[in-house]
């Protein structure tokens with residue numbers, strides 16, 4: 003037997019090809035926009051063209067007479083039907099002990115509009131064309147108010163105020179860490195390095211635009227919503243319970259095939275509630291499909307921080323304390339996870355992979371006249387990593403130290419785990435030095451000076467950059483999350499239904515929208531129960547079929563859902579052992595389960611998994627006195643800790659001296675993801691995440707016009723998405739340590755690419771330009787920005 | 803207007819308003835929802851189909867302009883190789899993990915098939931340039947590029963023999 007192959011050819015560790023591919027490759031995917039329901043109508047939203055305005059009369063007369071129009075609905079209709087506001091899923095507490103300001107968020111604007119794209123009316127018609135025509139002639143009287151889009155402007159005393167109850171546009175003034183300890187360390191430090199930076203605003207842009215179809219069946223008083231969601235059960239709970247007041251057992255939410263999420267689809271959106279409400283009002287199925295340009299002004303955005311950071315060091319380059327102050331943009335309303343992202347998912351990551359003993363982070367969450375800001379792949383952790391990994395390079399430059407040496411000097415060593423940081427979290431496992439050393443070797447860091455010289459001879463600046471990072475994922479231990487402000491638990495659930503033939507259906511509370519769950523979870527079942535993956539189907543995304551679940555985000559599916567699945571499998575095995583013990587007249591403890599066979603230990607008496615499955619449903623020889631028939635088990639798993647994947651990413655760039663254009667010439671990632679279930683899928687997750695992070699570093703920027711509050715980058719023409727020719731071939735590999743508290747040792751891998759890459763690329767760019775005295779460049783490194791930075795640096799310094 | 807065209811090898815007669823886009827005609831009138839819509843500015847390539855053998859963004863073309871043409875969509879691709887099996891390019895995407903969420907996939911595959919028809923052995927840079935009109939947010943393109951190279955080789959395998 004070859005010992006480099008997994009024992010089970012479709013079990014854990016096998017790069018089997020994906021079970022879900024065929025329907026996507028043949029055009030048989032089932033996305034929400036593909037749905038047709040009997041008597042279906044079409045809805046279009048009327049959205050505010052103004053960033054901030056008082057809402058006057060809405061004249062719907064002209065729209066109502068367009069042939070085919072069925073309804074023109076406004077915020078007043080919502081209020082009359084007593085439809086609730088869109089709830090926020092997190093309630094954080096400020097440093098003064100006061101709860102965050104949480105203004106009402108009506109599903110259609112009432113009184114005021116607060117960003118370009120804020121929905122003011124919903125038109126339903128027999129055809130999409132009629133709905134569009136009618137939406138064009140809805141007359142809305144706006145009394146335009148001054149607006150503010152930038153956090154720095156929004157906190158100025160004279161700034162326009164979005165909500166009366168939030169003076170100064172302040173949602174929450176939050177902190178984490180020991181301020182006194184940090185102040186003391188700074189007072190005694192040999193050196194202090196400072197950095198001001200901006201984390202650019204992004205639009206997640208999954209390739210499938212959002213969509214919703216809703217239908218009401220009066221016969222059973224049942225409402226169904228099909229939606230492009232990463233967490234259908236949470237939509238059912240939030241929308242059913244808080245917005246539309248539909249009892250949970252009368253509401254079905256289905257998220258069928260979903261074309262990418264990246265966080266954008268992990269919120270309960272107003273559109274979902276409006277479409278469902280309209281369908282119930284009209285007694286007709288209603289379909290809404292977001293256009294891309296509409297998505298730009300209605301999908302929650304990501305990032306958008308302005309930060310000041312300072313590191314105190316001793317003379318040997320040891321980090322003594324870190325102080326971070328951030329203004330985080332919340333947009334015009336609080337989105338589902340909005341206030342949680344720049345606080346709880348940000349400050350705890352500022353320890354990074356270093357032994358910094360004291361850290362203090364204060365964050366002001368600020369309302370502005372922009373689209374609500376919430377989680378986007380990485381969510382808080384890329385922002386923290388960018389601050390820290392840029393600042394470490396600044397520290398090295400100011401102390402005249404090598405960038406690798408300063409990291410090595412401060413890095414947590416593999417023997418120091420479990421490691422308690424000063425910002426709440428305890429890392430269970432890791433080997434950041436090992437990841438870094440391997441990345442340095444593959445990237446030939448040592449050979450870089452020669453490559454730089456060769457580039458210089460061609461008249462090109464060349465730079466290399468590293469980012470050594472960690473993330474907290476596998477969200478989340480409910481007890482910790484609820485203490486931090488979560489208004490729900492963050493466990494996950496799995497049910498395993500073994501059919502009489504030994505075939506298996508596993509029902510998962512997580513949702514796959516590209517991650518390949520139908521394959522990965524089938525491999526776990528295959529490993530645990532010894533059945534081939536062909537005999538396993540994974541079901542998710544339908545609240546009528548799946549028990550419950552919190553959905554997919556925060557790299558949680560495999561670590562939280564996968565652990566639930568493993569525990570459900572353990573229950574199946576235990577029951578199977580009881581049945582087998584009865585049949586083979588042995589003690590339960592003497593029956594072992596290995597490779598799909600129940601065996602009386604030390605004998606050749608066996609029962610196959612199929613035989614036991616059959617007898618569970620045909621209980622002729624079955625201990626009915628002590629055991630129920632059937633073979634189906636369910637497990638809920640609430641994690642005891644976050645998981646801490648991490649790694650080292652190295653980027654190498656070339657910059658054209660004339661144009662400032664940056665070319666990424668090499669990218670190496672060495673990551674610790676814990677146990678790998680399917681190496682092919684893990685590599686794919688890393689590739690995708692890295693390119694999204696490179697997009698942030700090099701070209702993506704959701705810029706608003708400061709005067710008008712218009713989103714300038716409102717389509718794929720103005721918002722630069724990474725294309726195939728932007729990237730070199732990446733080298734990704736793993737250097738894994740086992741997670742100590744997930745059953746399978748997994749840590750998750752969905753977000754690491756976007757977390758590690760922006761700092762690696764930006765550090766490479768700064769390194770390329772370091773000869774000009776440049777110490778920092780904000781993202782994205784567009785040719786225009788880099789050209790300007792180079793021009794300014796090259797100007798002769800003014801005389802003293 | 804009344805249209806007559808061939809779609810995936812079948813003759814189709816249908817009527818549609820003059821301004822109907824080909825992509826809407828395929829999706830809504832014919833129910834061929836494998837062709838996707840990812841943008842409203844002809845930037846993403848999710849809607850690529852073949853019209854008379856050429857890769858076309860079906861959101862940029864009126865259904866009326868396809869009158870009398872041969873249209874091939876992702877649903878009809880496998881059958882062009884004469885069996886129930888996947889087309890070599892579809893198989894290459896499967897074997898090289900060239901898709902994740904699958905939304906960009908129909909456009910990617912149709913673009914790749916048209917490109918590979920006259921590029922038997924493209925290198926990586928060629929393929930990256932050829933995919934310039936197709937966006938994917940999931941894969942980071944690396945495995946798509948590998949898929950297209952493998953698919954091109956498979957499409958041309960045995961042709962010289």
Ligand code: FES
Pocket residue numbers: 838839840841842843844845846847848849850859860861862
């Ligand atoms: S739908 Fe985006 S290019 Fe056609």
Ligand code: FES
Pocket residue numbers: 209261262516900901902903904905906907937938939940941
């Ligand atoms: S596979 Fe999801 S957009 Fe390409």
